[in-house]
Amino acid sequence: MVKRERKLGRGVAVVGVGMSKFGVLPGWGCREMYVEALKDLQKSVDKGFDLKDIEANYVGCCGAWNWETQAGIGKWCTDWAGLNPIPSTTIDNACASASVAVRNGILAIASGLYDVVLTGGVEKMTTLPTEGTTLVLATGADATWECYAGYTFPGLYATMATAHMNQYGTTPEDLMAVGIKNHHNGALNPRAQMPNTIKQIMEQRMAKAKEKGQKVPQWVTEMDFMHDDQYNPMVAWPLRLFDCCPITDGASVVLLVAEDIARNFTDKPLYIIGTGQASGPALHTRDTLTSIPASQIAAKQAYDMAHVTPKDIKIAEVHDCFTIAEIMAISDLGFFKPGKEAAKAAAEGKTALNGVKPINTSGGLKCKGHPVGASGAAMVGEVFHQMRGDAGPRQVKMDVNLAMTHNVGAHGTDVVVQIYERR
């Protein structure tokens, strides 16, 4: 194979982002949530724009067939957004669907074909009973050969966690510290599905127990709550409820334009200077269970294209569908050494809002919510606000000129890594 430098055919910029509410949204279907996200995006484009300028739409979604009994949902999002007859492409790469949609939009503009492209994703997840949703989520993995083992989606990440514990001595408390940190960030994000610190959740639970005349739990620290089998039950050893992201309805969109017209939309565009994507097999076909090889490969592609190193990245939104996923991500992306350093990063405050490398300033998937096919676009939304300095109470106290998004499909079968620059 010919080795050559990979670069985009021309520059591409993010000029607007939007999201619908994230949460349990009875009565709201994919297409309607998509329009909500688009309305929100319109408000984010500083100089405004006309929907008629959009030339193509890429929509990520992984489960509408199961959760909404609808194939090709992107088409109906395009229709409801009033965008017919532009080309509409529905993309399913499990939980990385929206990032793959964004990346396809980038490639379409870089090719010279289009100048203005809408990208994003949507997921409606709360229509089925728990056992149905458990089954649908598990199909993000290999339905033939992993679900064979009785695997659930948390179970697959839990398996990587036991491998990590066995190899590096990682503890359940290391995992809990990631959740506590992301809840701290999420509490500062009014658009998070779970906008509460663990401490606030403890106070709510205590008040509720008192109100019902039940035994009031006597927790002192957040770790006490995290160890409580009743309030934080085991889902798949060693992952408890608060190691897992919630089930979420929601949509999120990103407006991409060619670099040479970006300033027609805003004076503060973000330029995409690195993009990478890689695929990986089922857990049993991998050489390692303590990292996600596709993350490392996608990250290297993005770093090489951007000519920057992990040290240069100021903040990152990484894939934390489960706490162990964030620990693996921050080492796979080169921010921390694999093993103990990555496992202890949250507990030691290194990844906190005021840490050396703030990770998941939005609260991550854990608190912001994880509408699986939409999450990648919402990650872009968070770095957009942080890089422009308008992230409100969770704004990091540093000049964020370079940021990264890292979105994993399933348990590492699809990974997209992107690097954004504010010039």
Added chain:
Amino acid sequence: MNEPFTADSFDKFCGEKKLMASRCKKCGALSLPPRPLCLKCHSTDIEWQPLKGKGKIVAFTVIGVGPSTMIKEGFDREHPYCSGIIEMEEGPRMATQIMGVDVKNPQNIKVGTPVTADFVERGSFSLVPEVANVRKSYLVFRAL
């Protein structure tokens, strides 16, 4: 053995209590689950190869909230089950249910525990009841 290198063929062998992998005739690489194309050398000259069914636990979890297939078999929070990755003596790995381990105390389950193959019957993985009710033989492993 002229069976195609498919999941269906693997299931049928399981029904005969045989653990069958595929083997590349060109480079000798074994694959479990069986595949029609060698991941090592991309050859499609493949044959069936019986495995001894001996292995060890590489990683695992204990699941209390399972998919409908497992709920139907009686598994729930009070009756959790262990799933994991098994490495065969011959090299390949596979994801299966692991029986005979202390699911009530998962912290006591050890990576490296030797296991041996066994076969159980249960329903299929599907949201569609008619499909989910089709029973077939599954490979599982039991701790020794």
